[in-house]
Amino acid sequence: MKNQVLEIRNLRKSYGSLLALDDFSLQVNKGEVFGILGPNGSGKTTTLGILLDIIKPDSGQYAWFGARPFSNQRARIGALLEQPLFYPYLSAVKNLEIIADIKNVAYGEIDELLEKVGLTGRKHSKFKTYSLGMKQRLAIAASLIGKPEVLILDEPTNGLDPRSIAEIRELIIDIASRGITVLLASHLLDEVQKICSHVAILDRGKLLHTGRVDEVLNSSPMLELQADDMRALHLALQHSGVVDEIVSEGPIWLVRMNKETGPAEVNKMLTQQGIYLTHLAQRHKSLEKHFLELVAENHA
Amino acid sequence: MLRLIKIDFKKYAYNRTFWILLLTYFILIVSVFFFAEKFLNLFVADAKTNVPLPVPDFSFYSFPYVWHNLAFFGGFFKILTGLIVVIFVTNEYSYKTIRQNVMNGMGRGEFLLSKVIFAGLLSISAALVLVISGLILGLVNTPELRFSLIFTNIGFIAAYFLELFSFSLLAMLIGFLLRQSGLSIVMLAIYFYIAEPILVRLLPDKVSSFLPVESMANLIDFPNSELMKMFNVNFNEFVSLPDVFICSFWSVFFVGMAYLLLRNRDF
Ligand SMILES: Nc1ncnc2c1ncn2[C@@H]1O[C@H](COP(=O)(O)OP(=O)(O)O)[C@@H](O)[C@H]1O
Numbered sequence: 274m275k276n277q278v279l280e281i282r283n284l285r286k287s288y289g290s291l292l293a294l295d296d297f298s299l300q301v302n303k304g305e306v307f308g309i310l311g312p313n314g315s316g317k318t319t320t321l322g323i324l325l326d327i328i329k330p331d332s333g334q335y336a337w338f339g340a341r342p343f344s345n346q347r348a349r350i351g352a353l354l355e356q357p358l359f360y361p362y363l364s365a366v367k368n369l370e371i372i373a374d375i376k377n378v379a380y381g382e383i384d385e386l387l388e389k390v391g392l393t394g395r396k397h398s399k400f401k402t403y404s405l406g407m408k409q410r411l412a413i414a415a416s417l418i419g420k421p422e423v424l425i426l427d428e429p430t431n432g433l434d435p436r437s438i439a440e441i442r443e444l445i446i447d448i449a450s451r452g453i454t455v456l457l458a459s460h461l462l463d464e465v466q467k468i469c470s471h472v473a474i475l476d477r478g479k480l481l482h483t484g485r486v487d488e489v490l491n492s493s494p495m496l497e498l499q500a501d502d503m504r505a506l507h508l509a510l511q512h513s514g515v516v517d518e519i520v521s522e523g524p525i526w527l528v529r530m531n532k533e534t535g536p537a538e539v540n541k542m543l544t545q546q547g548i549y550l551t552h553l554a555q556r557h558k559s560l561e562k563h564f565l566e567l568v569a570e571n572h573a
Numbered sequence: 574m575l576r577l578i579k580i581d582f583k584k585y586a587y588n589r590t591f592w593i594l595l596l597t598y599f600i601l602i603v604s605v606f607f608f609a610e611k612f613l614n615l616f617v618a619d620a621k622t623n624v625p626l627p628v629p630d631f632s633f634y635s636f637p638y639v640w641h642n643l644a645f646f647g648g649f650f651k652i653l654t655g656l657i658v659v660i661f662v663t664n665e666y667s668y669k670t671i672r673q674n675v676m677n678g679m680g681r682g683e684f685l686l687s688k689v690i691f692a693g694l695l696s697i698s699a700a701l702v703l704v705i706s707g708l709i710l711g712l713v714n715t716p717e718l719r720f721s722l723i724f725t726n727i728g729f730i731a732a733y734f735l736e737l738f739s740f741s742l743l744a745m746l747i748g749f750l751l752r753q754s755g756l757s758i759v760m761l762a763i764y765f766y767i768a769e770p771i772l773v774r775l776l777p778d779k780v781s782s783f784l785p786v787e788s789m790a791n792l793i794d795f796p797n798s799e800l801m802k803m804f805n806v807n808f809n810e811f812v813s814l815p816d817v818f819i820c821s822f823w824s825v826f827f828v829g830m831a832y833l834l835l836r837n838r839d840f
């Protein structure tokens with residue numbers, strides 16, 4: 274399979290008596306923006322650490338680009354793990370040169386990358402003089418050295434101010450739009466929802482769910498409906514045969530349609546019966562809700 | 574290998590602590606080399622006042638004895654090169670840059686190799702200081718200079734290198750094992766100054782001569798002087814070949830242990 278970038282099979286890792294990762298399997302294909310979503314301590318960093326050979330699993334395998342892991346492969350992978358790791362006494366430029374040397378690529382792109390993350394003005398300052406936000410930006414620049422085919426990002430917006438968070442998300446979306454496969458670990462639902470095409474939900478080291486983000490989102494759309502005559506609306510909906518559930522929520526009816534019926538059909542049907550909607554909106558069952566349900570099940 | 578040297582060069586070349594430590598070591602060792610004779614002759618002068626025999630001055634710097642003498646006294650300061658190695662191995666843990674290096678594509682074995690190379694280059698530089706000091710001192714102090722004299726006994730230079738290198742590898746292993754600079758330095762010092770000397774006392778000579786630091790020290794025996802010859806005390810005037818083998822064995826052992834540690838551990 275040429276398209277498969279990463280295959281993880283039955284990874285298990287324990288720290289003493291704590292099972293941090295339990296029989297974890299996953300496939301990631303080229304071009305996907307794959308989110309690993311889970312609360313703190315669910316095993317996200319452990320998973321990414323194993324994929325980068327800095328943590329040894331107890332058992333299980335993984336394959337990058339269809340081959341057994343070896344160190345040279347990691348030159349094709351850009352990574353940011355947990356916190357930015359650099360030599361505090363070296364400048365940004367020197368730190369990036371070391372990474373370029375490790376990956377065996379030329380220094381040519383370093384200036385451009387520093388420009389991209391907005392560090393040009395401070396590129397000769399020592400790393401230890403950087404603010405947290407600047408350190409995180411440098412880590413992002415570092416992960417892009419050598420034009421990686423895969424980008425691994427572990428909580429890339431952790432501890433940043435809202436503006437930097439927005440900028441970094443933009444940057445990730447931009448990177449992903451160029452066909453680079455992204456593996457993003459986050460405990461932030463909206464981050465995964467905004468950036469990712471696919472999601473794996475992880476809790477206490479167990480994979481609870483995996484699939485496309487929009488499938489998870491669209492698994493059960495709800496419609497918010499309102500008309501001048503709410504009783505007539507209710508009656509019409511009840512007899513339409515396409516409605517699974519009607520709930521009153523303040524001034525509106527919250528309606529769960531069966532799978533095939535979209536908002537346009539509902540509108541058309543009601544108009545034909547002389548009921549004109551004053552409000553029609555689609556409400557996704559949020560990833561958050563789905564996530565919380567899954568986690569609650571796992572804890573039950 | 575060039576790639577590894579290039580990577581490590583940046584780690585040290587722009588580090589002030591590294592240069593301070595290295596310079597301190599060089600200044601200290603050169604002072605030891607240049608003042609050792611004066612120092613020893615103080616004792617000889619002292620001995621002269623108490624001994625009725627005519628005691629000759631210590632001919633410390635003339636070729637070919639200079640190599641043996643300098644190598645012997647320089648060997649006492651190998652703890653300093655060991656210290657530099659420990660500091661820069663444990664730094665990679667305290668900055669967590671070992672994680673960063675490996676995740677960016679350095680193999681675990683490559684990382685180890687880069688530190689072995691560092692220990693090697695450091696020991697080579699120290700040996701070069703010995704060569705330069707020895708040449709200067711020998712040229713100035715040899716009464717009847719002959720070319721062949723200069724190259725007699727240069728095996729001591731190689732032995733000096735081996736002594737420093739194998740000790741640096743021990744320091745490297747302790748750094749990888751303990752990962753924390755303060756703790757590693759203390760353990761290295763305890764082993765060097767306390768643990769092994771006690772073991773040497775307790776064990777019979779046949780056994781204790783196989784201990785690492787002991788074998789490193791035995792590589793280069795106490796230099797003979799005219800004074801000692803007068804008292805019929807004779808030390809080995811050549812590099813001790815069995816100890817070359819024992820030291821080499823320990824060097825390989827330290828690297829092997831470090832490799833096993835690195836191969837199986839999380840960073
Ligand atoms: N080096 C370690 N030693 C002991 N426990 C650890 C270690 N690293 C992680 N853990 C534990 O393993 C679990 C998973 O951690 P981690 O993978 O960091 O989770 P996440 O990145 O999802 O927050 C947590 O319970 C954490 O406390």
Ligand SMILES: [Mg+2]
Nearest residue numbers: 317318355427
């Ligand atoms: Mg984490």
